[in-house]
Amino acid sequence: MECAAAVLYFIGFLVAMAVLRHRAGVGQGRLQILGREGFGLDWFVPHVAAVTFWPITLVIWLARGRPEPRIVFNHKAEERRRRATGR
Numbered sequence: 001m002e003c004a005a006a007v008l009y010f011i012g013f014l015v016a017m018a019v020l021r022h023r024a025g026v027g028q029g030r031l032q033i034l035g036r037e038g039f040g041l042d043w044f045v046p047h048v049a050a051v052t053f054w055p056i057t058l059v060i061w062l063a064r065g066r067p068e069p070r071i072v073f074n075h076k077a078e079e080r081r082r083r084a085t086g087r
Contacts, residue, residue: 012054012055013051013052013054015054016050016051016054016057016058017051020047020050020051020069021047023068023069023072024043024047024069024071024072024073025072025073026039026073031044039073042071043071
């Protein structure tokens with residue numbers, strides 16, 4: 001039974017990682033955290049915490065009504081800017 005719980009947690013960990021990256025518009029490729037082209041620690045550290053504690057993250061996300069992510073990249077950022085300007 002303990003093995004099943006560990007496997008379930010690990011599967012949830014992988015699913016949470018994929019979902020959070022997709023919602024932010026990052027994709028599933030290699031991440032560059034630091035540097036001019038990097039995503040930065042202000043996105044990476046909360047992402048790691050949310051993935052590590054994914055059951056709590058899921059409950060909070062559902063309780064808040066599935067809000068949009070605070071930090072988005074690529075086409076998600078462009079869509080958000082278009083909605084804000086009304087274009």
